[in-house]
Amino acid sequence: MSARSSQLSRRGFLGGSLLFVAGAAVGCSTTPGGSGDAGGAGTTLNVWSHAYGEAGTQQALTRYAAQFTKANPDIAVKVTWVPGDYTAKLNASLLADGAPDVFEIGDFSQALARRGQIAPLDDVYGSAKADFGQGDLDYVTVDGKIYGIKMIDDVMMLYYRKSVLAKAGITPPTTFDALASAAKALTSKSGKGLFLGNDGIGDSPILAVWSNGGELVADGKVAYASPKAVEAVTALKRLADDQSLLLGFTTDWWDPSAFTQNVVPIQWCGLWAMPAVKTALGDDFGVLPWPAFGSAGKPVVRVGGWTSCVNAKGKHVEAAKKFVKWLWVEQSDLQKDWSESYGFHVPPRRPVAATADKLSQGTAKETVELAATSGRSNPNTWDTEVSTPFAAAAKKIVSGQGDPAQLLADAAAQAQTALDKQRS
Structure with a gap:
């Protein structure tokens, strides 16, 4: 359920809506934002979800909505399942009539709060605020107010085949140099050693910056042009120069198929894929953080996820x-179901995470521990205009086009303009 994948075919279900009135489902418009019959309820909520790719997710969300409506018969809930470029469709909807009342977002952007598009939710948290980790709270906090509730924490890391590395005499890498050397050594005429994404980059530029002690944004300033x-x-x-990267696979990095089908022995992917990996490979896999850049660096894993927000103008x-x-504060059983039954995800509420049995053992437990010790999230100013x-620039650097320092300096100047506008 990675936030970075919201535009990709992993989300490729058919779009549509279901309206829940007093516990019954009624078919609605297949166009996001379309209307449906509220069946006599005083209020109809339009709740948007991007089209998750994990089997059973759409059915789970509609089941949750039905349970809510059964408990609150005066409020009908229309669940709208949005395929394709969810972020673009959501942003367009928020500028027009018929925008959803409740919607999820991947990489939270404080610009939505500053523009008055999402409502503060401090009163929604109540005493349960203490259940959430400070990192998740800080992520959705703007000017001292909380504007979203994290639904899941998605951990992204490296998967590696234990048997393949052992046969090649390769120790799981703990530095970038070791990772590059391993990827090259594992590359042969029959396959590549490492899969980061079909573009050959994926999250690696962000990870590279963090692993060398750098920042993307710090104190309101774009910081990724630092030495x-x-x-x-x-x-x-x-x-890229070593030609050790898998490119143009049938699915992208968020899907574990290249790894489970023995196409590559090391792949960047997410905790959500672990049940599928274990089904395919048994115990012949391990997980690693993105390794430290040099002796002074530090390993990192990326923590993303999805956040539920309320339309302030609805x-x-x-x-x-x-x-x-x-749903996201009171229903512990549903939060646990959402985190464990459709791929693996870390529940943001710590009391729920403590009961997540499937995450408390084996490699899943290792991954959760990596998130606790080495997890990093994109800053909440990291929207499209700042990140693009x-x-x-990173793509040009990797392909050998131009001076790296100048490319990143120019990119930072452009992004700073966007950042200043976002924060004004």
Whole structure:
């Protein structure tokens, strides 16, 4: 359920809506934002979800909505399942009539709060605020107010085949140099050693910056043009030069197929894929953080996920808050089901995470521990206008186009303009 995958075919279900009135489901418009019959309920909430790719997710969300409506018969809930480029469709809807009352977002952006598009939810948390980790709270906090509730924490890390590395005499890498050397050594005429994404980059530029002690944004300033950032991003070119990266696979990094089908022995992917990996490979796999860049660096895993927000300009703000509180604060059993039954995800509420039995053993437990010790999340200012110049510069650097320091400096200047606008 990775946030970075919201536009990709992993989400490729058919779009549509179901309206729940007094516990019954009624078919609705297949166009996001379309209307449906509220069946006599005083309020109808339109709740948007991107089209998750894990089997059973759509059915689970509609089941949760039905349970809420059964408990609150005066509030009908229309679940709208949005395929394709969810982020673009959501942003467009928020500028027009018929925007959803409740919606999820991947990488939270404080710009939504500053523009008055999402409502503060401090009252929704209540005493349960203490259940959430400070990192998740800080992520959705803008000017001292909380504007979302984290639904799941998605951990992203490296998977590796134990038997393949052992046969090649390779120790699981703990530095970037070791990772590059392993990827090269594991590359042969029949296959590549490492899969980061079909573009050959994936999350690696962000990870490179963090692993060398750098930051993307710090104290309101774009920071990815620092010497440490330049050094680490430039080093990624080695992977391309060694021709050790798998490119253009049938699915992208968020899907474990390249790993489970023995196409590559090391792949960047997410905790959500672990049940499928274990089914395919048994215990012949391990997990690693993105390794430290040099002796002074530090390993990192990326922590993303999805956040539930309320449309501040909607007609039913209080009812929307009631739904969000019911599902993501009060219903521990449903939160556990959402985190364990459709791939693996870390429940943001610590009391729920403590009961997540499937995450308390084996490699899943190792991954959760990695998130606790080495987890990093994108800053909540990291929206498209801020992040796109960095991604474009990194792609040029990896392909050997231009001076890395100048490319990142130019990208940072462009992003700073966007950041200043976002924060004004």
